[in-house]
């Protein structure tokens with residue numbers, strides 16, 4: 001166990017263990033399958049875990065998106081849905097919650113995160129523009145590219161090194177950003193795309209010092225600083241634990257301060273906000289808001305529902321409040337850490353420091369004998385499924401897609417298999433089962449031979465690509 005964990009546990013309860021700040025009221029039975037059935041299911045799915053039926057999955061760590069367990073309060077909120085087409089009461093509850101915890105002036109609801117990304121990209125980006133960001137996220141970057149921008153990764157180098165223990169591997173490298181501004185000119189950069197806890201880097205946080213510096217720099221050049229707030233609550237916990245001066249501040253206070261250095265945000269509410277569907281976009285600039293509010297009716301729905309039912313907005317408004325409670329965030333990230341620490345004790349290569357929402361297995365070190373072009377991380381996701389029915393996903397060369405100019409694979413430094421932990425869904429015993437299955441795959445690692453891609457869709461290929469084993 002790391003000192004950090006002992007420290008965070010110790011802070012509140014001396015040497016006693018922590019437990020989840022909830023108890024279970026309703027259960028959903030799981031099915032355990034046999035290996036021959038899993039082999040057949042994986043062939044059917046083209047060796048892509050996204051194409052498996054959930055009935056064939058035992059513990060589902062594909063994603064933490066829309067897979068959270070709602071609270072009894074949220075379910076009660078579902079019964080209070082005001083399904084009026086316009087001006088639903090639930091919309092105003094949502095608006096109030098976003099304003100209170102994120103602080104932005106104007107809200108545009110969307111059906112999920114990518115709906116928000118689409119709108120902001122279409123409104124702010126002109127063809128030929130450039131968007132700097134801390135690493136990238138698949139749907140975010142695609143919407144920026146579809147709007148005509150070129151994306152530039154300006155994250156610090158440490159983020160690309162799975163063994164670096166830098167506490168804020170999500171930070172923007174100011175020298176890289178300055179270099180880009182000098183190269184293309186500030187007028188060609190409508191905004192900096194900043195993500196809290198960078199998913200593709202392993203769930204790594206951005207420091208308050210970094211966002212403060214970015215804010216000062218961008219404001220001077222009239223470049224907007226926009227936040228992907230999807231997992232910002234987890235980012236706030238890392239600031240509380242690791243950054244000088246924040247140990248005594250609440251998650252809610254840290255979140256509000258962080259957002260105050262940015263000009264707006266988009267949100268996949270399916271993550272931090274503990275709902276199964278939903279999203280939003282919020283911005284301080286009135287003129288941009290008017291354009292966004294106009295465009296939302298074209299693509300999502302009226303500006304007081306944006307693709308969500310009234311009941312969805314009510315559950316979301318309640319989820320926002322639950323998401324920023326310190327004991328909730330601590331137990332959520334604590335569970336991820338528990339799994340990560342089991343694996344590191346067994347010398348299984350994972351991205352360190354352990355991130356906020358998932359454990360990322362380092363497939364390059366797991367399978368040093370496999371070239372990146374035979375998809376080691378995709379292979380590991382398949383082996384794990386075959387071993388135990390646990391579903392994970394690839395975050396490596398398949399997810400990175402192709403270079404729009406050369407048509408060749410993008411070859412990211414990180415070749416990772418992600419074990420994503422849904423919020424409030426699985427117990428510590430499930431984490432033990434997961435760790436033991438990863439260990440079994442690790443012990444059998446020399447036998448892995450890799451995959452060949454036999455079908456490749458044009459957009460976001462990782463969702464629908466099909467593979468065959470190399471024999």
Ligand SMILES: *Cc1c(COP(=O)(O)O)cnc(C)c1O
Pocket residue numbers: 065112113114115137139140195199228230231267268269270271278279
């Ligand atoms: C999931 C996600 C998105 C996209 O949101 P959806 O709700 O899946 O459309 C954007 N950014 C990040 C960081 C995400 O994790």
